[in-house]
Amino acid sequence: MRMALEEWIGKGSVGIIGILLGAFLPIVWCFCMSRRIPKGVPPGSLGWPILGETLDFLACRRTGGVASFFQLRRKKHGEIFKTHIFFCPTIVIAGPEGQKMGLSDGYNSVEAGNFETLKDLFGRNSLFSVTSEQHKRMKRAILGSLQGKALRDRVQRVEKLTLDALKNWEGKEVIVLKETSQLTHNVILNLLLSMEAGQEAAQLRERFLLYSLGGKSLPIKLPGAPFYKALQARRELLKVVRGIIEQRKRSGKYYNDVLQSMLQIQESSNGLSEDEIVENIILLMFGGTDTTSTAITRIIEFLAENPDELTLLQEEHDRVGRNLQADQPLTWDVIKSMSYTYKVISEGLRLSRIADALPRTAVKDLHIQGYKIPKGWRIFVDKEATEFNPQIFDEPLRFKPSRFENPLPPLTFIPFGGGPRMCPGMELATLQIAIFLHHFVRKYRWRVKENLNELDFTRIVPQPKNGLPIFVELR
Numbered sequence: 001m002r003m004a005l006e007e008w009i010g011k012g013s014v015g016i017i018g019i020l021l022g023a024f025l026p027i028v029w030c031f032c033m034s035r036r037i038p039k040g041v042p043p044g045s046l047g048w049p050i051l052g053e054t055l056d057f058l059a060c061r062r063t064g065g066v067a068s069f070f071q072l073r074r075k076k077h078g079e080i081f082k083t084h085i086f087f088c089p090t091i092v093i094a095g096p097e098g099q100k101m102g103l104s105d106g107y108n109s110v111e112a113g114n115f116e117t118l119k120d121l122f123g124r125n126s127l128f129s130v131t132s133e134q135h136k137r138m139k140r141a142i143l144g145s146l147q148g149k150a151l152r153d154r155v156q157r158v159e160k161l162t163l164d165a166l167k168n169w170e171g172k173e174v175i176v177l178k179e180t181s182q183l184t185h186n187v188i189l190n191l192l193l194s195m196e197a198g199q200e201a202a203q204l205r206e207r208f209l210l211y212s213l214g215g216k217s218l219p220i221k222l223p224g225a226p227f228y229k230a231l232q233a234r235r236e237l238l239k240v241v242r243g244i245i246e247q248r249k250r251s252g253k254y255y256n257d258v259l260q261s262m263l264q265i266q267e268s269s270n271g272l273s274e275d276e277i278v279e280n281i282i283l284l285m286f287g288g289t290d291t292t293s294t295a296i297t298r299i300i301e302f303l304a305e306n307p308d309e310l311t312l313l314q315e316e317h318d319r320v321g322r323n324l325q326a327d328q329p330l331t332w333d334v335i336k337s338m339s340y341t342y343k344v345i346s347e348g349l350r351l352s353r354i355a356d357a358l359p360r361t362a363v364k365d366l367h368i369q370g371y372k373i374p375k376g377w378r379i380f381v382d383k384e385a386t387e388f389n390p391q392i393f394d395e396p397l398r399f400k401p402s403r404f405e406n407p408l409p410p411l412t413f414i415p416f417g418g419g420p421r422m423c424p425g426m427e428l429a430t431l432q433i434a435i436f437l438h439h440f441v442r443k444y445r446w447r448v449k450e451n452l453n454e455l456d457f458t459r460i461v462p463q464p465k466n467g468l469p470i471f472v473e474l475r
């Protein structure tokens with residue numbers, strides 16, 4: 001046998017193969033041990049050595065999104081299944097029970113998804129990367145400046161920026177996603193840093209666009225690669241925020257914005273460090289731009305396709321408008337009274353697939369429906385499977401805001417996630433969308449020039465590929 005082999009590939013090569021096998025066998029053995037499947041885990045496939053099913057997962061992002069990867073496996077293996085993506089054994093869970101396990105119980109059962117390359121992009125000192133007590137302290141500080149009274153006091157700033165933007169839409173063809181992305185960016189810059197439109201904001205926007213592309217690119221840290229450029233842009237953004245902090249400390253001037261609230265907290269004993277402040281400001285900038293603009297774009301699309309729902313929405317806003325004097329600004333209470341608008345927003349968020357799956361890591365062995373999720377394994381809460389489940393949402397593909405008239409069963413609808421990692425921008429996002437819809441549907445009518453037919457799933461937030469071109473005129 002050995003001689004036949006030697007004849008076939010040459011004498012020296014057999015020795016080399018022997019050495020290679022000797023060197024690699026222990027590695028292969030260690031690897032196989034690490035892939036030993038603990039008893040009781042759900043059915044499913046761990047795919048190829050090392051890569052697992054990562055290539056299939058990435059390929060799906062080019063077609064039907066993460067949901068299509070999950071759907072295919074759910075059909076084969078059932079509601080709970082295992083896979084292996086991004087070098088980590090992973091369990092995908094869905095339904096109210098899955099959402100309860102993945103998102104509640106504080107930090108005792110699960111922690112953040114733990115993606116190393118995204119930590120580089122979103123900051124190792126930001127909410128995205130930190131865990132347990134550090135996360136709790138940071139989140140409390142951030143929520144204090146983005147919710148309740150702090151947000152209530154900023155309603156008029158959001159409204160003014162919305163009106164300024166909409167003026168430029170009149171009588172024109174606009175790409176909704178492009179315009180709303182600029183608007184949400186202006187709003188977030190204003191709320192975070194009191195930055196007004198101008199040269200500084202425009203420069204920041206350019207850097208931000210480069211930075212946000214990092215979320216959709218391969219994590220290659222070589223000069224010229226989009227991910228490398230995104231990290232460079234991030235460093236520049238951090239520098240700008242540090243500059244603003246320095247300037248504020250020198251001048252002692254007070255600003256009514258999120259940065260100021262964070263700086264005040266910094267002075268208290270339980271406060272945030274400067275690194276934590278700047279990294280979270282950039283994270284909030286990222287979190288607050290594409291999400292809200294995509295939601296507004298998709299809602300405009302759904303309303304155009306459903307004229308009856310648009311009429312109901314217009315009736316609500318005409319009613320609200322009649323009770324206000326000309327040019328009287330909206331108040332928090334008036335916005336909160338727009339009950340049909342909130343149903344439209346909920347249904348828009350359900351259908352827009354902004355965050356289809358929420359990643360977590362099991363911090364201890366967990367058990368669900370008779371299966372085990374071993375400590376250290378990654379979990380994906382497939383929120384879209386629940387939001388498109390016909391047993392929970394009848395005719396799930398239809399835009400039907402009235403389905404939110406009656407309360408839904410608990411843990412069936414979580415557009416902003418849940419538990420300690422729930423979105424801190426939830427109130428701001430809904431407020432911003434409500435203000436936008438009030439002025440948009442009340443003053444304008446629009447014609448969609450080209451329907452949205454495809455979503456770009458390669459982005460962190462799946463967005464319409466054509467951006468939704470519409471023609472806008474006064475009603």
Ligand code: HEM
Pocket residue numbers: 103127128139146283284285287288289291292295349354355358359415416417418419420421422423424425426428429
């Ligand atoms: C329609 C708009 C938005 C949607 C649908 C949305 C959705 C989400 C979801 C699903 C999560 C993950 C929650 C989880 O894992 O349980 C999240 C996290 C987050 N969002 Fe939003 N979001 C929106 C707007 C915003 C805004 C306006 C901001 C900033 C002001 C923001 C900042 C963040 C941050 C910083 C996190 C990470 C929270 C943490 O790790 O503790 N989001 N968002």
